[in-house]
Amino acid sequence: MSIDLKTLKLTPRRQTFSHIARRFGEDRPASRYEEGMLDVQATAHFHYRPFWEPEMELYDPRRTAIAMADWYALRDPRQFYYATYNISRAGMREAAQHNIDFVEKRRLLDKIEPEWRQKVEDYLLPLRHVAWGANMNATQICDRGYGTAVTAPSMFAAGDQLGIAQLIGQIGMDMAGGTGEALDAAKEKWLDAPYWQGMRRLVEDTLVVRDWFELFVAQNIAIDGLLYPLVYTAFDEEGQKHGATAVSMVTEFMVEWFADQSRWADAVIRRAAEESDANTHLLGEWYRFWRDRTAEALAPLAAHVLGDAGKPALADLVSELDGRAGRLGLAA
């Protein structure tokens, strides 16, 4: 095919798909995020009721008590579609691997004071099970949610949480000299250690939440919102005093990810709260319930790692999270 295009001017007959032009109120070019997301989920004339939930349609906004006039108002500020999501994560993960290799090459994990190293094994490695619970919840939100705007980023979040669980697993294997022993020990702690049982109960309780928007608040605001700053900031700062720079390096992915994920979670909550007083009220109730549950569940872990400093550290984080929730329109 060889065509001299300079002299052949082709004028598009339309700039984008009609359903998108209707949303814009005019026919103008759309971004790939918009074309790949807007109105992609079917909305009408489903043929059969789900065998697993016959009171609902296949896609049904009634799977949450939150109501939106337009579910596509819940935009992702990162404008992730599949390509941009994967490219973003591949870059972050490559940087993380670089850090891991650096730490391994210089045996920096061996520089951690033995007592603190034990604590790191206690608090960090069982977190892969928390991340796995979060993966199940994110998958559930994609499964039960309504509208591609919020369900697609939820599947991305599921991939992220699996990636985090596996990154922690990799760190755990490195700590045990390349075997799975540290991971096996961490699983026993997850199942039996008293300071983990609050969190395990909390995670298991979220696994049976049926309202997907409540689950969104529980996982993406309350649990992640307290857990990530506690572990990757508060615990990490204490670790610095015990020679644990290596831990900061190998967990930088989580810090970056949490900031990225929070932008999305905040945008969804803020927009849903703006929609109506009823939404604001409900989101606030869910927020306070799951915040209290999470704070309670994390208290023994904070005490185990930080001793007496655990309680005030957690209280500070709760108050910071209340500030964040307040900025999203939720009453603390």
Next chain:
Amino acid sequence: MAKKLGLKQRYALLTRGLDWQTTYQPMDKVFPEATFEGIKIRDWDKWQDPFRLTMDAYWKFQSEKERKLYAVLDSFAQNNGQLGLSEARYLNAVKLFLTGVSPLEYQAHRGFAHAGRQLPGVGPRIAAQMQSLDELRHAQTQIHTISHYNKFFDGLHEFPHMHDRVWYLSVPKSFFDDARTAGPFEFMIAIGFAFEYVLTNLLFVPFMSGAAYNGDMATVTFGFSAQSDESRHMTLGIEVIKFLLEQHPDNLPIVQRWVDKWFWRGYKVLSLVAMMMDYMLPKRIMSWKEAWEIYFVQAGGALFEDLARYGLRPPKYHEQATAEADHLSHQNWSIFYNYTQAAAFHTWLPDAQEMGWLSEKYPDTFDKYYRPRYEQWRKMEADGKRFYNNALPQLCNCCQIPMGYTEPGDPNTISFRESTYKGERYHFCSDGCKDIFDHEPEKYAQAWLPVHQIFQGHCGGADLGDVLKWYNMNVGADNMDQSVSPDQKLWEEWQNERARVAAE
């Protein structure tokens, strides 16, 4: 220095070890769908992970593929790659693909998210989650690939709206709605095995080779890029059926029934592909009959020989599907020619050279049954009496295709079956469709049948104009014959301009 583990061991540690038996909440509340289909699993650990990908590797591979794909798509758009198509007629295959297939990719994405949450084993759950991500990829990359064509051609601009409403799109939609509303194990057999493993070659090979033969480099690039995902999906499909059959002998009759059902439903959906291959590609790759012979009779035959050791037999009525390969595409194209006023793509009659090809590919049937029909319609066109069917057809209550198929072994008699359920009569195009209904009448009695809905006044009004308006169809542009379409007019302008430029 830490010794490096093998990929398999590393994968097991990073994946299998994540799960635990819950005690604060009962497992059957965490996985409420594990048992209601009657599938018995003795040991989820026996699941063989078909592709041992960890997320870091997934992100890396997939992002590399995306960079390449979008680079090609950008360049295609910048250079007006649509000028390299064989003919404007070809675009009708792309229209069918975007409106019929891309929404199915999205459905697969949500369905695998469901399986990826509901299956109690960690191995299959992660495999399903990755497939869910991949299927979202396919929906989005297809939309992005075709976005450029939408800017220049009709029939693509309302794909989600039409998918939920237009009569023939109810065929693929009802197929996926059926799988999505089933339990998680049936979904895995329906989509993972029957569709992705047994039938997918019949969809993707014609579409992607057809694209290549007809100069559609955007779709070819998408197809190549999707291929490595598809091979993972096929591996998952074969693993799931072997796993279910190995776990407990009681699973065999359940799985066999699903294989029978999903083969037949899938075959009916693919009848749209049959007419694409035989009628819609200006440059043809192979006939439907040839494709069926290679991808179902030979490849499927070998597969079912392999699965015989589990007691599984080939799907019921497969011989009938093979015998019908001589008729399927002709009967389908005739339906669309009849109803071109209500379809969101263009139709035409095969020209003399194309009829020659059809005679050669279908020596036992084309000249005897179908050539005379086309010749008659051509004569009517020439006389200014182009044939339109203005009556609404009876639809099959299972596959939802108008009942235009003939009896096995009797091409002059329409195949017609019926069942009674709760005092109502239901109609079917075949024994396969009737069997599916009879097994779960409570499900199929719910079907949203486009013709019934029109008669009940749920589709914008009683006459065709109202219904087309309700479809958001640009009448005279999206529908009717290719020869009088704005697509064709524009295409000819471009060709004339190219000729003029070349002559300068």
